[in-house]
Amino acid sequence: MSKEYKIAVIPGDGTGPEVVAEGIKVMETVADKCGFRLKFTNYNLGGDHYKATGEILPDSVLESLANFDAIYLGAIGHPDVKPGILEKGILLKLRFHFDQYINLRPVKLYEGVKTPLKDKGPEDIDFVVVRENTEGLYAGAGGCLKRGTADEVAVQESINTRKGVERCIRYAFEYCRKRNKAKRLTLCGKTNVLTFAFDLWERVFNEIGEEYPDIEKDYAHVDAVCMWMVKNPEWFDVIVTDNMFGDIITDLAAIIQGGMGIAAGGNINPDGVSMFEPIGGSAPKYTGKQVINPIAAIMAANIMLVAIGELEAASIVEESVIKVLRDDLKDVAAGRMGYTTKEVGDLVVNYIKMIND
Numbered sequence: 001m002s003k004e005y006k007i008a009v010i011p012g013d014g015t016g017p018e019v020v021a022e023g024i025k026v027m028e029t030v031a032d033k034c035g036f037r038l039k040f041t042n043y044n045l046g047g048d049h050y051k052a053t054g055e056i057l058p059d060s061v062l063e064s065l066a067n068f069d070a071i072y073l074g075a076i077g078h079p080d081v082k083p084g085i086l087e088k089g090i091l092l093k094l095r096f097h098f099d100q101y102i103n104l105r106p107v108k109l110y111e112g113v114k115t116p117l118k119d120k121g122p123e124d125i126d127f128v129v130v131r132e133n134t135e136g137l138y139a140g141a142g143g144c145l146k147r148g149t150a151d152e153v154a155v156q157e158s159i160n161t162r163k164g165v166e167r168c169i170r171y172a173f174e175y176c177r178k179r180n181k182a183k184r185l186t187l188c189g190k191t192n193v194l195t196f197a198f199d200l201w202e203r204v205f206n207e208i209g210e211e212y213p214d215i216e217k218d219y220a221h222v223d224a225v226c227m228w229m230v231k232n233p234e235w236f237d238v239i240v241t242d243n244m245f246g247d248i249i250t251d252l253a254a255i256i257q258g259g260m261g262i263a264a265g266g267n268i269n270p271d272g273v274s275m276f277e278p279i280g281g282s283a284p285k286y287t288g289k290q291v292i293n294p295i296a297a298i299m300a301a302n303i304m305l306v307a308i309g310e311l312e313a314a315s316i317v318e319e320s321v322i323k324v325l326r327d328d329l330k331d332v333a334a335g336r337m338g339y340t341t342k343e344v345g346d347l348v349v350n351y352i353k354m355i356n357d
């Protein structure tokens, strides 16, 4: 009997279901080719479900998601739901509940994709951001006093635990070693101002770094990282950083790799249930129009295949995506691809079928 993986699918809001459908189609094709099976189970969560039922993410769903090998997510965000409710109630809750302590975001400019950076090409933009995903400013620590009065006080604290920082930094060193490129790990922090939080990060980085003599240790303040990412992105190999800085620099990174139609990420618990998603939003105004590029969702599937250990399938998907981006798509932006969402999925599927066994 061939191996079977159980995948929970949360298509979510807006254009999420459209791009997820293409990712599933691609995964089914490559599983067929590589001789394993995928069993997909759909979960109806998101803005529409919340509006219809008042339910965000019931405990029963959380419990049942624990039985899967991975979660594949489309997009969460609805124009009629106040910002924060669904993000906190679904996306962040899943990250925290399953202790997905790594947010892994590969940043690679593929041939044929436009970058807004002048004079930079695919050989210059190829790095990975390892973002801590369960702590920092996202931990929800803090509070407010006298809300709505002139004396209002709002405090939002960044929580950094030794354990959380250590496991993130260790993951980044291991990842950098396995990736085997420039073998350089850059700690992105702000040691000149955040003298408690990034003092901890820096000490742990140096300590753990001693176990990795083969990896070059590099440090840059977050503001400088932003500058270098635009000016000299070729400097970076792997970047490790906290949750908030990671959130910000990966949007910048996504844009230099061709935008939200391309960028994907994994929310990873190496010993638990991980979740994979295109990092663009739900793009509600394009819902049902078939203009969104599904490559980001397909690359999220690629990261998922790596995580479940189907490396050959993952590289077949990447190889096929490379061909589509290089030879077929005119422009990756919404509505300008020259193909519909479904047609882009079909192109990837066809290349997968054409690859010799």
Ligand code: IPM
Pocket: 087, 088, 091, 092, 247, 279
């Ligand atoms: C991301 C998103 C989320 C985050 C939002 C939607 C809560 O921006 O995955 O980067 O801030 O982490």
Ligand code: MN
Pocket: 247, 248, 251
């Ligand atoms: Mn973000």
